[in-house]
Amino acid sequence: MSDDMDIPSLHIEPRxxxxxxxxxxxxxxxxxxxxYPLQALLRVIAEQMNLVEDDIAQLYDNWFIETADDWVVPYLADLIGYRPVDAAGAPAQRRDDAGRALERALVPRREVAQSIQHRRRKGTVALLEDLARDIAGWPARAVEFFQRLDRAQNLDHLHLHRLGTASLRDMAALDLCGGPFDPLAHSVDVRRIASPRRPGRYNIPSVGVFAWRMRSYPVTRTPAYCVEDAGPHCFTFSVLGQDAPLYRKPRPEPDRHHLAGEENLPMPLRRRALERHLDDEYGIGKSLAVWAERWAGHDASEPVPVGAVVVADLSGWRYRVPRGKVAIDPVLGRLMFPPNQIPKKGVRVSYHYGFAADLGGGEYRRTMRRPAQDYRLYRVGESGAHDASADxxxxxxxxxxxxxxxxxxSPQHAVIELIHSGVWVEPLHIRLQPGQSLSLRAANGVRPVIRLIDWQTDLADALTVEMDVGSRFALDGILLTGRPLHVSAPREPETYAEQAARQPDCAAELSIRHCTLVPGWGIGCGCEPDRPAEPSLELYNLRAKVRIERSIVGSIQIQQDEVGSDxxxxxxxxxxxxxxxxxxxxxxAATSAVAHARLKLLRCTVFGTIEAHALELAENCLFNDCLNVARRQIxxxxxxxxxxxxxxxxxxxxQPDGVIATVRDxxxxxxxxxxxxxxxxxRVRPRYRSRRYGRPGYARLLDHCALEILRGADDESQMGVYHHLYEPQREANLRARLDQYTPAGMTVGLLFAD
Incomplete structure (x- = not known):
């Protein structure tokens, strides 16, 4: 009998x-x-053999900084004389994802790879920009402030390249005054730029490095929001209807010796700059674009031509738009059509908005949870809207x-995937059978919006999910607005209670990842909530494990049987x-003193009070209002x-327990x-750029916040939701390297432009 003979009943995996x-x-x-007892034994042996072979193969990859594991990077850095910065913090003591992220912030792989090249370029201004990008991951612009000093000139030896004084007629120059692209001359400032108290700028030895920590996120071919209160011809770029500045899509610099310009940085778009460079910023694949179907005879498949776009100030919606034109205000994120020439079908827009991290729903790449192997996939959207495999x-x-x-x-495991950044307005009700699982998720790189409206006058119009015993429901990458997410037990409470009581653990699992459940159901023009007293997540008589990760959610209401359930x-x-x-x-809870829940909060920012049964653990969190639990002993x-x-x-x-104890001592x-x-x-109260959802600085701590908050986490990062960015460590690391590579006789200062 031949060894390569096919055996139909034998299931063999090659590796x-x-x-x-x-x-x-x-x-x-x-x-x-x-x-199959022999196959099972040899599989165990082969599994260990594969691990050994993979480890040996990785040893070769670890010789190179581009392919080495994260734990190898500090050792490669030591070979070239790289020394970590002590002020950035101690190395991570744990080996989980948070510990590896901290190691990447303390010893950046990109900086180690470029260390030798940085030493060769020491003393050049363009190097300072590269340091900010390689060490902290922040785009930057380096400025030599001696070039902006107001100096008297000899009439026989004119220097036309030197800056001049301000002119009230030159509004474009006044827009840039005080920033990294300031075209005006200034008098001497004797304060040091590196002063920890009140740094100065305009002096002979001063060099400033303006860094941008804000990121520019895209939104592609999404419907605009019609502001009906202002008129059917008035729209906002944001589908939620709030005024939000539009950001630039940064273009890569041509080479390492190039000093960054406005086009290379994730900056908000200015009206005059957009008007001057409209051809460079408007269109498919650029900073913004507008599609208006069946309007002014333009092709519906192409954006409105750049010749039909005007940049204007749309404050108060008072601007008169010429016929055949569309007005865009990048500062407010608005667009307007002529009142007598309104689009017949709809308006779609592509634009960029500013935010600090990959949080909530967005068109960023995220790690997709792997469903069960035998799951059924259902795709929702326009054909060809998102790349997919042939099958x-x-x-x-x-x-x-x-x-x-x-x-x-009725498959046991299923995934419903939304494949483009559209808006779905439809009533949704999901009923899960016992042991069934369903994931409603966005495809990678898109931001779908589910907008719930008042469909029925005699019933609630939330996105309702009924979960039976052993069922699992996941919401991933979705932005939900208009109504709450309502998750409950089935409508047969007696049968459900009997089955759930026989389960050794919680009966079901609810997961919310990378989602935005808009606080207050919606927001207005000034980002004020529409219904601030209404919850965004309702959990009603549900025996389930609930997990929320990397999301923005409004108020959570939990209604449970406090006697018959844990x-x-x-x-x-x-x-x-x-x-x-x-x-x-x-x-x-709506009908009881506390929510019948056992909480665990890690690296969260909470606006509002918490009334809960128990709190297992709260770590690296910012509670801005009262936190009360019924059981304090656990x-x-x-x-x-x-x-x-x-x-x-x-x-x-x-905090503030620590500072109070210091005073009492x-x-x-x-x-x-x-x-x-x-x-x-x-002094130690958290101070934020904005507490309103919808603004670029939402929930971000101010730079002059107390050090006990900015570096108060267990690993010396900041408390709250942006803990994973490790900004204090990046800043300390960057400041030390800037001092090391500063041109001779100069003093460098790190300035944040966002």
Missing amino acids: IDRLYRLLPTIHRIRDIEQG APAPVPRIADALRLWQEQ PMPLTIEDSIVDAAGPRQEAIG GCVRFSHVPCHCRTPRRYRC RKLPAPLEQREIAAERL
Whole structure:
């Protein structure tokens, strides 16, 4: 009998069964008859052999900085004399994802790769920009401030390249005054640019490095929002209807010796700059574009031509748009058509907005959760809107169509994937059977929006999900607005309660990843919430494990049977919970004093009060309002900011507890001690660029916030949702390297332009 003879009943995987395939066929036939015991043994041996071979193969890759593992980078850095910066913080002590991210911030792979080249270019101004990009990952612009000093000139030896004084008629120059592209001359400022208190700028030895920490995120071919209160010809680029500045899509620099210009940086678009460079910024694949179907005779498949676009100030919607033109205001994120020439079908836009991190729904690349191997895929959207494999099913136009197919076929595991950045306005109701799983997700690189409206007058119009025993539901990469997400038990509570009681653990699992459940259901022109008292997530009589990751959610209401069920496990990581008002409940219950839930919050920012049954762990969090739990004897709050007079479990290294203990250790007189404590509590309060969802600086800490907050986490990063950016470590690392590579006789200062 031949060894390569086909055996139909034998299931062989090439890599894991490599030893099994070397056996003679007769032994494999006998193994089949006995139930594959020999195959199982050889698979265990082959698995360990594969690990050893992979490790040996990786040893060769570890010789090169481009392919080496993260743990090897510090060793390669040591070979070329690279020394980590002590001020950036201690190396990570743990080997999880957070520890590896901290190591990448302390010893940047890109800086190690370019270290020798940096040393050769030491003393050049363009090198300072490269350092900011290689070390911190921030685009930057280096400025020699001596070139901007106001100097008297000899009439016989004129220097026409020197800057002049301000002219009130030159508004374009006044727009840039004070920034990295300031075209005006200034008098001498004797303060040092590297001063930790009040740094100066305009002096002979001063060199400033303006860094941008804000990122420019795209939105592609999404419907614009018609502002009906202003008129049917008025639109906003944002589908939520708020005024938001449009950002530039940065273009790469031609070479390393080039100094960055406005076109190379993720900056907000200015009106005059956009008008002057409209050809460079408008169009497919550029900073913005507008499509208006069946309008002014233009091709619906192409954007409105650049000749039909005018840049204007649309404040108050008072601008008169000429016929055949469309007006765009990049500062407010608005666009307007002529009142007597309104688009007949719809308006779609592509643009860029500013945000600080990959958080909530967005067109950024994210790690996709791998579903079960035998799952059924349903695609929703326009054909050809998103790349897919040849065996992918044809898309259907609506989510309801995919749900109908899912209910008819009733697979055990299924995924409904939205394949383009569109807006779906339709009522949705999902009913999961026992043990069934469903994932409603966005395709990688798109940002779909589900907009819920008042469809029925006598019923609630939330996105409702009924989860039975052992079922699993995931919402991934979706922006939900208009109504809440309502998750509940089935409508047969007696049967559900009996089945759930027999489960050793929680009966179901609910996962929300990279999603935005708009706080207050929606936002207005000034980013004020439409319904600040309404929750964005409702959990009703649900026995499930709930997990929220990398998301922005509004208020969470939990309604549970406090007598017949255990507290619901609710885990929130790297997220913002925004109650849209300081007196509103971020996590609570409508009909009881506290939410019947057992919370675990890691690296979160919470706006609003929390009233919960218990708190297992709160770590590296910012609680801006009161946090109260019923059971204080379990759990811990560590390395977080919690207001005073809150009912919490035991605290460890929290603020303002730490500064209050320091004041009391000084043994001051009682009246003076109380004043000092009040001043310290006020000093360490978190201060934000904005607390309104929809603005670029949403939930970002100010640079002059207390150091106990900016570096108060357990790994010396900042507390709150942006902990994973490790900005304090990046800043300390960059400042040390800038001093090391500064041109001779010059003083360098790091200035943040966002």
